[in-house]
Amino acid sequence: MSHDFLHEVAEPARQVREGSRFEVVGREDFSESTFLLRIHYPLLAKAAKPGQFVIVMSQEHGERIPLTIADFDPDSGIVTLVIQAVGKTTMEMQQNCQVGAELFSLVGPMGVPSHIGDAAKVICVGGGLGVAPVFPHARAFKQNGAYVIGVVGFRTRQLVFWEDKFRNYCDEFIICTDDGSAGIKGLVTDGIKVAMDKHPDIDEVIAIGPPVMMRACAETTRPHKLKTTVSLNPVMVDGTGMCGGCRVKVGEKMMFACVDGPDFDGHQVDFDDLANRLRRFSEEEKIAAERWSKSCRAVKATHGPHPGETGPRPQGEGEPTAG
Amino acid sequence: MKTKKTIRNIPQERTPIGVQDPKERAGNFDEVALGYGLEDTLNESERCLMCPSAACIAGCPVGIDIPGFIQKMIDRDFRGAYDIVSESNLLPAICGRVCPQEDQCEGVCPVGDTLEPVAIGRLERWIGDLAIEKKWENTPYREANGFKIGIVGSGPGGMACAADMAKAGCDVTVYEAFQKPGGVLRYGIPEFRLPDAVINAEVESLARLGVRIECDTLVGRLFTIEQMLDEMGFDAVFVGTGAGSPRFMGIPGESLNGVVSANELLTRCNLMHAGEFPDYDTPLHLGKRVAVIGAGNTAMDAMRVSLRLGAEQVFCVYRRTKAESPARVEEIGHAEEEGIDFQWLTAPVEILDDGEGNVRGMRCVRMELGEPDDSGRRRPVPIEGSEYEFEADMVVYAIGTTANPIIGQTCKLKLNQWGYIEVDDDLATSMAGVFAGGDIVTGGSTVILAMGAGRKAARSMKAYLGIRDTDVIYLPEPERSKGRLFGIEVEEKNFSRLRIA
Numbered sequence: 110m111s112h113d114f115l116h117e118v119a120e121p122a123r124q125v126r127e128g129s130r131f132e133v134v135g136r137e138d139f140s141e142s143t144f145l146l147r148i149h150y151p152l153l154a155k156a157a158k159p160g161q162f163v164i165v166m167s168q169e170h171g172e173r174i175p176l177t178i179a180d181f182d183p184d185s186g187i188v189t190l191v192i193q194a195v196g197k198t199t200m201e202m203q204q205n206c207q208v209g210a211e212l213f214s215l216v217g218p219m220g221v222p223s224h225i226g227d228a229a230k231v232i233c234v235g236g237g238l239g240v241a242p243v244f245p246h247a248r249a250f251k252q253n254g255a256y257v258i259g260v261v262g263f264r265t266r267q268l269v270f271w272e273d274k275f276r277n278y279c280d281e282f283i284i285c286t287d288d289g290s291a292g293i294k295g296l297v298t299d300g301i302k303v304a305m306d307k308h309p310d311i312d313e314v315i316a317i318g319p320p321v322m323m324r325a326c327a328e329t330t331r332p333h334k335l336k337t338t339v340s341l342n343p344v345m346v347d348g349t350g351m352c353g354g355c356r357v358k359v360g361e362k363m364m365f366a367c368v369d370g371p372d373f374d375g376h377q378v379d380f381d382d383l384a385n386r387l388r389r390f391s392e393e394e395k396i397a398a399e400r401w402s403k404s405c406r407a408v409k410a411t412h413g414p415h416p417g418e419t420g421p422r423p424q425g426e427g428e429p430t431a432g
Numbered sequence: 433m434k435t436k437k438t439i440r441n442i443p444q445e446r447t448p449i450g451v452q453d454p455k456e457r458a459g460n461f462d463e464v465a466l467g468y469g470l471e472d473t474l475n476e477s478e479r480c481l482m483c484p485s486a487a488c489i490a491g492c493p494v495g496i497d498i499p500g501f502i503q504k505m506i507d508r509d510f511r512g513a514y515d516i517v518s519e520s521n522l523l524p525a526i527c528g529r530v531c532p533q534e535d536q537c538e539g540v541c542p543v544g545d546t547l548e549p550v551a552i553g554r555l556e557r558w559i560g561d562l563a564i565e566k567k568w569e570n571t572p573y574r575e576a577n578g579f580k581i582g583i584v585g586s587g588p589g590g591m592a593c594a595a596d597m598a599k600a601g602c603d604v605t606v607y608e609a610f611q612k613p614g615g616v617l618r619y620g621i622p623e624f625r626l627p628d629a630v631i632n633a634e635v636e637s638l639a640r641l642g643v644r645i646e647c648d649t650l651v652g653r654l655f656t657i658e659q660m661l662d663e664m665g666f667d668a669v670f671v672g673t674g675a676g677s678p679r680f681m682g683i684p685g686e687s688l689n690g691v692v693s694a695n696e697l698l699t700r701c702n703l704m705h706a707g708e709f710p711d712y713d714t715p716l717h718l719g720k721r722v723a724v725i726g727a728g729n730t731a732m733d734a735m736r737v738s739l740r741l742g743a744e745q746v747f748c749v750y751r752r753t754k755a756e757s758p759a760r761v762e763e764i765g766h767a768e769e770e771g772i773d774f775q776w777l778t779a780p781v782e783i784l785d786d787g788e789g790n791v792r793g794m795r796c797v798r799m800e801l802g803e804p805d806d807s808g809r810r811r812p813v814p815i816e817g818s819e820y821e822f823e824a825d826m827v828v829y830a831i832g833t834t835a836n837p838i839i840g841q842t843c844k845l846k847l848n849q850w851g852y853i854e855v856d857d858d859l860a861t862s863m864a865g866v867f868a869g870g871d872i873v874t875g876g877s878t879v880i881l882a883m884g885a886g887r888k889a890a891r892s893m894k895a896y897l898g899i900r901d902t903d904v905i906y907l908p909e910p911e912r913s914k915g916r917l918f919g920i921e922v923e924e925k926n927f928s929r930l931r932i933a
């Protein structure tokens with residue numbers, strides 16, 4: 110018997126949980142490349158804890174990409190993601206994820222929640238794509254009664270966002286810009302030094318951002334033996350411990366960042382290894398980004414710019430990393 | 433009166449199955465084994481001796497009445513054959529394709545003592561495919577009983593448990609972390625061995641039973657098993673989350689780019705369509721000389737997928753010999769035909785860096801077989817001074833998996849020392865109302881055993897909830913009632929049952 114009939118078996122309709130269709134209900138554009146999405150997903154907003162992330166597929170042919178939960182509000186049922194357009198998927202999301210759009214898939218919260226201990230004084234450091242993700246930590250420590258010092262890094266004044274939001278939960282808030290147009294001129298490590306000089310009794314530092322920045326933070330605190338937690342962002346696939354693609358080296362041990370982390374002791378992390386592993390797909394990332402830019406130009410030529418589009422940036426031209 | 437079949441008067445040759453030409457198929461993802469036609473099926477059915485105490489039934493982990501269904505095939509009562517198979521096996525189209533028959537039903541078939549055993553798996557696949565084509569179903573008469581059942585994981589274990597509970601009248605929801613259901617059947621076993629369409633058909637029939645399948649749901653993190661019982665109103669929960677966590681060896685060089693687990697490679701290809709990059713966004717970065725470590729089903733799949741995606745040479749590096757390989761015999765055969773280069777009695781000791789963080793090869797050592805170990809297989813021991821360099825730009829680990837950690841991290845279920853869930857003989861866990869089965873209990877095993885565990889857990893759940901086991905209801909009873917009640921076919925089941933309080 111030929112089994113041609115198998116070709117007729119259609120894919121069953123995707124059943125999505127009632128009441129949660131991963132709808133974008135809010136959006137803000139902070140800069141040319143950084144944007145915020147609010148997703149209505151009450152169950153997730155209730156379950157999320159600081160340090161956790163979600164995996165998103167924006168469309169059916171898309172890649173599963175991890176994004177940190179930058180804010181969550183159980184009352185309104187809203188989960189906030191802050192995304193930097195750095196490659197094909199994130200540029201495509203920047204263009205397509207307007208209010209009313211739906212994400213194809215969103216799963217989480219993933220990862221072990223950050224340990225919000227009873228530290229009395231902490232520094233929460235965010236640089237580049239790590240600024241928003243460190244916000245839940247600042248809030249949670251504050252709510253736990255800690256004295257919270259926020260340190261965030263941007264390239265320049267125009268890129269600064271969430272200043273008020275941070276100030277609500279930070280006893281001190283230090284902005285660092287590359288050009289000194291806002292706050293102090295320098296990198297987040299300079300901000301950390303300022304805070305450490307002023308407060309000899311800091312218990313813990315949380316640093317989130319690009320690997321170079323997290324490494325620099327860990328090196329800044331290492332001589333002081335100051336506990337420094339970093340949130341690692343290796344390439345992931347499933348986020349459930351099933352592929353091992355996210356493996357990182359921590360104190361010579363192999364860990365899966367998605368289920369053993371993403372938080373690890375910054376003084377133990379092998380950042381060279383992480384940086385190398387982030388280059389795994391550089392060829393493919395380039396192909397995808399170029400193809401995407403080309404197709405956008407083609408669309409633009411015929412239809413004019415997409416509403417709300419801020420324009421894809423060539424890949425590699427990183428935002429702001431205060432690192 | 434038919435003559436009694438003996439080993440001498442049955443067709444001597446096992447009916448060959450059509451397969452795609454090895455050269456051609458190594459370049460496509462179409463199914464390799466084409467399946468029997470009707471004539472093949474009838475011919476092969478004639479090879480069954482109809483043993484009175486059939487060893488094959490005992491050899492099948494779910495105890496399918498094999499001679500019973502084969503007799504129906506001979507009688508050309510295919511619907512009847514399907515009814516018999518589906519009484520014990522909910523997924524015949526799948527099991528017929530992926531069961532290690534040589535270790536199970538076919539392994540104990542007495543025809544195999546002299547000739548080749550009856551091709552039970554192929555017959556089962558044929559009847560399973562026919563049922564999909566004809567949309568046959570054995571949906572029992574159901575009366576909603578108000579019980580709400582939650583299933584965690586949509587692999588074969590979860591699917592089987594879901595089906596049985598739905599048939600018993602429960603309101604069943606399956607939660608799956610991935611964006612598509614099916615578990616390993618979906619993300620692990622490739623299209624050319626188990627077409628997605630077959631999985632879709634089985635998922636579809638679950639949906640027709642009223643089972644809700646909610647993807648994108650990571651149980652443990654979005655809500656816990658305790659919450660399912662305490663807050664979400666589930667009366668019982670089945671955990672079938674599999675043993676998906678890949679193992680590495682702990683040798684130097686494992687974090688180099690180009691070293692991946694078979695799970696990652698297969699998930700990228702099967703679930704995420706990395707082979708179709710850039711039409712699909714997920715990249716793979718396949719090597720030209722791919723070395724796969726291990727020789728189980730997972731290794732075979734990883735090798736054959738690599739070959740199909742365009743790797744120039746694919747090697748199997750295994751520390752024992754072909755005889756000890758745990759893969760299905762058919763798959764090793766197919767892999768050999770397709771040109772996989774098998775390096776038996778070889779083990780890597782280090783993965784080598786090209787100076788830029790990528791794999792350039794492995795340092796390997798030759799092995800020889802020593803004394804038998806606990807598993808009864810002869811233990812491989814390294815031959816001193818036999819180390820050599822082996823060139824490869826991609827190294828794939830397929831050396832087994834361990835328990836998926838998330839459920840263990842997020843609930844109080846008792847685990848054993850390896851992180852698998854501890855259960856009693858009825859598959860009940862340490863938490864009342866929670867049952868578990870499949871790979872998350874046994875460690876990496878087989879589709880049929882996971883499915884059998886799902887069904888066993890369903891029976892225990894029914895006992896726990898006080899639901900009378902309905903397994904018997906959905907078989908027509910032509911003999912006893914002549915198949916008719918008040919002149920209506922029993923199978924139509926359009927009677928209402930009255931409950932007399």
Ligand SMILES: Cc1cc2nc3c(=O)[nH]c(=O)nc-3n(C[C@H](O)[C@H](O)[C@H](O)COP(=O)(O)OP(=O)(O)OC[C@H]3O[C@@H](n4cnc5c(N)ncnc54)[C@H](O)[C@@H]3O)c2cc1C
Binds near residue numbers: 174177395425
């Ligand atoms: C736990 C975790 C949390 C994250 N949270 C956020 C977040 O809140 N906001 C945000 O904008 N991004 C976050 N990222 C990074 C985000 O997942 C990547 O930027 C995204 O996958 C890039 O996809 P792309 O197709 O747009 O770019 P690609 O073309 O895939 O990559 C473009 C560039 O991004 C780098 N890159 C690719 N994948 C990753 C990755 N997984 N992590 C870091 N860099 C990567 C590449 O090295 C390359 O230089 C997080 C990553 C992880 C693992």
Ligand SMILES: Cc1cc2nc3c(=O)[nH]c(=O)nc-3n(C[C@H](O)[C@H](O)[C@H](O)COP(=O)(O)OP(=O)(O)OC[C@H]3O[C@@H](n4cnc5c(N)ncnc54)[C@H](O)[C@@H]3O)c2cc1C
Binds near residue numbers: 530590760838869
């Ligand atoms: C590549 C490969 C080839 C194989 N080939 C064969 C073969 O030819 N024949 C054979 O008999 N066996 C084969 N096997 C083994 C067989 O597939 C497994 O034994 C079987 O699938 C186990 O079924 P399961 O139901 O226990 O779990 P799985 O099939 O592993 O499914 C578990 C599911 O649970 C989901 N999950 C996990 N955690 C959560 C959570 N917290 N919340 C929600 N969902 C969750 C997972 O995403 C997954 O979909 C193969 C395995 C692999 C990996």
Ligand code: SF4
Binds near residue numbers: 491492527553
């Ligand atoms: S389910 Fe597997 S073991 Fe049982 S009869 Fe079918 S092929 Fe044989």
Ligand code: FES
Binds near residue numbers: 346348349353355366
């Ligand atoms: S992302 Fe697959 S194991 Fe972590």
